[in-house]
Amino acid sequence: MSIADGKNKLKLSDTGDAPDVDVTPMMNILMILLPVLISMAVFTKITMLQFSLPPDLGTAAGSANAKPKLKMTVVVATQYYAITYGETMLDSIPFTADDKSENELRARISAHKKTFDSAGEAIVAVRDKVRFQRVVRVMDICRESGYGKIGISSATVNSESGV
Amino acid sequence: MRSISKAANMSFMDAVKPQLTSLVDVLTVLLIFLIRSFSAEASLVSPVSTVSLPVSSCDKVARMMTSIEITPDAVQVNGTHVASLSSVTGSGNPMQIGPLYEKLTKDNLLAAESEVMIQADKSIEFEIIKKVMFTCSKAGAKDYTVLVVNEE
Numbered sequence: 475m476s477i478a479d480g481k482n483k484l485k486l487s488d489t490g491d492a493p494d495v496d497v498t499p500m501m502n503i504l505m506i507l508l509p510v511l512i513s514m515a516v517f518t519k520i521t522m523l524q525f526s527l528p529p530d531l532g533t534a535a536g537s538a539n540a541k542p543k544l545k546m547t548v549v550v551a552t553q554y555y556a557i558t559y560g561e562t563m564l565d566s567i568p569f570t571a572d573d574k575s576e577n578e579l580r581a582r583i584s585a586h587k588k589t590f591d592s593a594g595e596a597i598v599a600v601r602d603k604v605r606f607q608r609v610v611r612v613m614d615i616c617r618e619s620g621y622g623k624i625g626i627s628s629a630t631v632n633s634e635s636g637v
Numbered sequence: 638m639r640s641i642s643k644a645a646n647m648s649f650m651d652a653v654k655p656q657l658t659s660l661v662d663v664l665t666v667l668l669i670f671l672i673r674s675f676s677a678e679a680s681l682v683s684p685v686s687t688v689s690l691p692v693s694s695c696d697k698v699a700r701m702m703t704s705i706e707i708t709p710d711a712v713q714v715n716g717t718h719v720a721s722l723s724s725v726t727g728s729g730n731p732m733q734i735g736p737l738y739e740k741l742t743k744d745n746l747l748a749a750e751s752e753v754m755i756q757a758d759k760s761i762e763f764e765i766i767k768k769v770m771f772t773c774s775k776a777g778a779k780d781y782t783v784l785v786v787n788e789e
Contacts, residue, residue, distance in 0.1 A: 497657050504664045511671035519787035520682055520690070522699040522754065526781060527774060602764035606757050609766075610691040610785060618694065628767050
């Protein structure tokens with residue numbers, strides 16, 4: 475007589491063995507799902523950053539009689555950053571290869587923002603020899619500081635003001 | 638005799654049974670990572686292979702429009718070579734890039750949409766980008782977009 479028969483039938487737990495979970499269907503699903511997801515995974519996301527030219531440079535120029543509105547301008551040179559408002563230079567930050575100068579620029583822009591009447595518009599004025607990556611970083615800093623509309627212009631060397 | 642061989646067979650089966658728990662753990666973690674990096678929005682824009690795009694925190698998804706690529710060697714419009722970079726750089730060269738202006742106006746690339754997308758290498762100097770923007774402006778472009786790689 476077998477012990478599994480009739481009233482003497484043993485339960486699985488009574489045998490001392492832990493019950494085995496059949497993971498085969500789960501493994502099958504994972505093996506199908508993984509190649510599909512790997513083929514569709516996005517490891518680098520391509521995005522776009524919008525900007526405009528200042529009105530007097532672009533083709534969409536405003537009327538000649540309209541008084542130009544003052545905007546915060548961040549001058550990006552090879553050796554430094556400068557924050558100006560109109561013709562007044564407010565700050566100058568020496569450029570460093572690490573993130574220190576960019577963090578400083580972010581802090582100064584946030585500190586000056588309350589005093590500006592620029593309605594979220596900023597201009598990034600760039601010198602000729604500046605690398606494009608730095609321009610994009612400054613545009614990011616302006617955007618993150620609450621300047622939604624960003625214009626790019628060329629910065630010329632002004633010997634009088636030093637900007 | 639038969640019972641002995643059956644017992645031996647049973648113990649052999651127990652010995653070769655693989656432990657799948659750790660494998661399932663690894664696959665589950667991998668699955669979570671892949672689902673997280675999965676994007677339902679297909680990327681419509683594919684950057685030129687010779688251009689190393691700048692990194693940005695901007696997360697606005699890129700869309701198709703007239704594209705100007707500035708590689709370390711040349712200026713292209715929608716993948717077609719228009720000018721070499723050596724003919725553009727330097728103060729001796731004019732602000733307006735002639736071949737680029739001709740291409741944009743002759744093919745009416747800015748007739749339907751006045752927005753242009755610039756794919757520039759991150760090591761390119763602003764002087765070249767300025768000339769490209771100036772030329773686009775003369776050809777009728779009003780809005781500009783630069784293609785970047787999201788840093789996340």
